[in-house]
Amino acid sequence: MLNIALPKGRLGDQVYELLASVGYDCKSIYEENRKLVFENRENGVRYLLVKPSDVAIYVEHHAADVGIVGKDILMESRPDVYELLDLGLGRCRMCVAAREDYMEDRERPVRVATKFTNIAKEHYAGLGREIDIIKLNGSIELAPILGLSDVIVDIVESGNTIRENHLRILEEFLPISARFIANKSSFEFKNGAITQMAQRLGEAVARREEEKKKKEE
Amino acid sequence: MNTEIRGLGQAEAATLRLRSLYESYGYRRYRMSRFEEYGLYAANKSFLLSENVLTFTDLDGRLMALKPDVTLGIAKNTKAGRERCEKVYYIESVCREDRESHTYKEISQMGLECMGAVDDCVTAEVLALAARSLASFGTDSVLKISNMDFVVGMLEALPVDAAAREQILALIRRKNQSDLKRLLAGLGLSGEDQERISQIPSLYGAPRGTLERAAAIAATPAMKAAADRLARLCGVLEALGYGGQLRLDFSMVNDIEYYNGIIFQGFLEGLPRLALSGGQYDGMMAKLGKDADAIGFAIYLKELDWLPKKEARFDVDALVLYDPQSDLARLCRDVDSLRRQGLSVRVEKSAPPDLRYCYLYRFDGRLSLEEDRGNETAGGFAGGRREEEIGC
Numbered sequence: 001m002l003n004i005a006l007p008k009g010r011l012g013d014q015v016y017e018l019l020a021s022v023g024y025d026c027k028s029i030y031e032e033n034r035k036l037v038f039e040n041r042e043n044g045v046r047y048l049l050v051k052p053s054d055v056a057i058y059v060e061h062h063a064a065d066v067g068i069v070g071k072d073i074l075m076e077s078r079p080d081v082y083e084l085l086d087l088g089l090g091r092c093r094m095c096v097a098a099r100e101d102y103m104e105d106r107e108r109p110v111r112v113a114t115k116f117t118n119i120a121k122e123h124y125a126g127l128g129r130e131i132d133i134i135k136l137n138g139s140i141e142l143a144p145i146l147g148l149s150d151v152i153v154d155i156v157e158s159g160n161t162i163r164e165n166h167l168r169i170l171e172e173f174l175p176i177s178a179r180f181i182a183n184k185s186s187f188e189f190k191n192g193a194i195t196q197m198a199q200r201l202g203e204a205v206a207r208r209e210e211e212k213k214k215k216e217e
Numbered sequence: 218m219n220t221e222i223r224g225l226g227q228a229e230a231a232t233l234r235l236r237s238l239y240e241s242y243g244y245r246r247y248r249m250s251r252f253e254e255y256g257l258y259a260a261n262k263s264f265l266l267s268e269n270v271l272t273f274t275d276l277d278g279r280l281m282a283l284k285p286d287v288t289l290g291i292a293k294n295t296k297a298g299r300e301r302c303e304k305v306y307y308i309e310s311v312c313r314e315d316r317e318s319h320t321y322k323e324i325s326q327m328g329l330e331c332m333g334a335v336d337d338c339v340t341a342e343v344l345a346l347a348a349r350s351l352a353s354f355g356t357d358s359v360l361k362i363s364n365m366d367f368v369v370g371m372l373e374a375l376p377v378d379a380a381a382r383e384q385i386l387a388l389i390r391r392k393n394q395s396d397l398k399r400l401l402a403g404l405g406l407s408g409e410d411q412e413r414i415s416q417i418p419s420l421y422g423a424p425r426g427t428l429e430r431a432a433a434i435a436a437t438p439a440m441k442a443a444a445d446r447l448a449r450l451c452g453v454l455e456a457l458g459y460g461g462q463l464r465l466d467f468s469m470v471n472d473i474e475y476y477n478g479i480i481f482q483g484f485l486e487g488l489p490r491l492a493l494s495g496g497q498y499d500g501m502m503a504k505l506g507k508d509a510d511a512i513g514f515a516i517y518l519k520e521l522d523w524l525p526k527k528e529a530r531f532d533v534d535a536l537v538l539y540d541p542q543s544d545l546a547r548l549c550r551d552v553d554s555l556r557r558q559g560l561s562v563r564v565e566k567s568a569p570p571d572l573r574y575c576y577l578y579r580f581d582g583r584l585s586l587e588e589d590r591g592n593e594t595a596g597g598f599a600g601g602r603r604e605e606e607i608g609c
Contacts, residue, residue, distance in 0.1 A: 062489030080490070086395030179395075184491065188359040188464065188484045191421075 001044050002193050005059055005067030007052035011090045011178055015068045016047070018087065022200035044193065056081060056181065065186035066194060071176045072155055076116045082187055084198045085180040088205050092157040094119060094174035097167045099144045102151070113143030114153040123153065123173055141165040227354075228518040232308055232327060234353050235516070239306040242346060244329055247305035249290050255282040257289055264289060264475045264501055269314040271321050283312035287326060288513060292502060295332045297509045302333030328495070330513035335497065337446070340479050341453040343512050347483055347493055348459040350516060356524065357486035358462050360454075363469040364447045365480055365496075367431065368417060370439030375414075377404055385414065389468050392418040420467035424451040427465040450479065475501040479512065487525045492517055531591075534560040536574040540581045541566060551584040 004019070006012045016029060026040040026047055039046040048064055055069040056079040070090060074083065094116070104110065109130040114120045117133050124131045134149050141161055143149040155176060156162055162169060180201055182194050225233070236246075255272050262268045264286070271283045284290060287309045297303035306329035315322040329346065331339055344362065351358035368389065372382050381404055388397040394415055401411040413434045420431055428448050435441045447465065454463055471480050476496050483493030495514025502511050535555055539548050548564070555562045555578075563572065577588035 060489070081391075083391045083393040083396075183489065185484050185486075185489055188361065189357065189486050 003064040005064035089178040096171040111149040113149035120153040227521040255280040267314040297332035325518040328515035332511040335510035364443040366443035535576040
């Protein structure tokens with residue numbers, strides 16, 4: 001039996017559809033209830049519905065054998081897991097944004113508001129630029145508007161929230177998408193099941209990309 | 218090998234078992250001080266699991282550290298050279314940062330080191346000891362081996378700078394084939410090179426098949442030699458009966474500044490993380506100015522607490538309640554006879570309220586069984602025996 005940590009929400013729904021399409025369905029997951037664990041003994045899967053930011057924790061600590069998690073969370077928390085596949089779902093990018101009229105003052109450190117403190121630190125360290133970090137947990141776009149920070153480092157999907165708050169993107173530096181991850185110990189003891197799941201998912205992702213390309217042409 | 222000693226935790230029992238195993242191979246116990254000069258660790262930070270080291274200033278003004286690692290200390294002090302091999306094992310406490318709680322924790326570590334002229338015979342011995350150590354836990358185990366020279370040899374033949382090489386290695390270690398392919402495409406490497414490198418993360422499995430796949434992508438003499446060496450060592454381990462627990466994984470690559478050649482990791486079923494880690498660290502010996510090669514491994518005793526264990530339902534097997542007026546000499550003799558039969562026995566005037574026991578005896582001149590709470594007696598107490606066997 002493979003324990004799969006699935007993120008609750010839109011990404012989780014997309015990922016479940018993908019897994020179900022390659023033979024890992026679990027019909028009871030559609031039932032309207034507050035259950036967090038769903039199991040299908042026939043195809044050997046048990047889904048655990050968890051908060052997206054907790055997926056990697058469940059997998060790293062062996063509560064789940066595999067999981068699906070955003071690259072942003074992997075980069076921020078650096079869990080000790082294998083990153084077996086890019087599922088290409090939930091695509092967005094990590095950006096630096098500021099007020100439309102922002103002019104950088106090079107005489108002092110940049111004040112950066114973000115939920116992703118490690119990603120921001122690493123990014124600016126790579127640029128050799130000193131920063132002051134302001135850790136926020138939500139509504140990050142408010143920070144430059146209220147003068148709390150000079151810039152924000154945050155995930156941007158369509159860019160609508162940025163525009164509607166009169167901010168502009170200064171830099172895009174990290175493409176984000178959902179990743180299929182595995183616990184290192186499970187990889188050893190359930191290798192057959194995990195490799196097969198990764199392979200089937202990989203084929204499904206390749207088929208989807210192929211169809212997308214054809215449509216674009 | 219599966220010594221069960223009543224009352225011992227997994228880590229304590231393992232320590233006893235493995236000591237005797239290592240001694241039987243002629244390894245001698247190495248003891249080291251709790252403190253070391255901080256300079257040793259500061260100069261070799263990337264050898265440590267975490268850069269954070271707990272330091273203090275000693276009374277003579279030297280900056281000291283509570284040792285975060287044992288191998289560095291042994292390597293610094295060793296007298297081993299090309300002509301003289303040193304084989305030691307250790308059981309030491311190390312002080313490390315705990316990533317979860319973000320505090321320092323003292324953890325027990327056990328391991329062994331072999332320093333001197335490390336040839337294939339020594340390497341095979343250390344690998345066999347790692348395999349035997351894992352097997353001694355009586356649960357399914359995996360010993361995963363790689364020869365770092367294979368991947369390092371491949372990267373050295375490529376026209377890429379050190380920064381790109383480090384990025385490639387980081388993705389290989391995480392088995393991140395998707396991002397690795399993207400990175401390689403951006404580095405302007407030939408299609409053949411890209412294809413070869415992107416296969417490394419999945420170069421994993423039982424020795425024979427994996428070595429065949431490795432041979433197919435071995436483009437340089439260094440890579441071929443690395444694969445051949447691995448094949449030789451696997452042959453020895455298979456001949457010793459460890460083939461079933463053996464895997465090869467070419468995506469394992471340690472810090473190339475310190476490590477080289479054979480590296481390995483051990484897993485025990487039921488543990489969330491690796492239980493054993495080791496390898497050849499000739500690079501570190503050279504950095505410390507030693508004219509010797511070295512290989513060794515560490516067992517993370519703290520991790521062993523995660524091994525599933527049989528729940529002990531009772532604190533003691535038997536509780537004996539006695540009347541203070543009765544014949545004490547006979548009481549002691551009768552209780553001793555119970556202990557000689559393998560039971561743990563607690564003697565009290567009245568039953569302690571929080572004590573869980575399997576059998577209740579009363580002594581009023583003679584010992585009589587009053588209560589038996591063990592319906593599945595054997596599972597009820599570790600190492601205990603059934604009542605009928607005990608004969609009470």
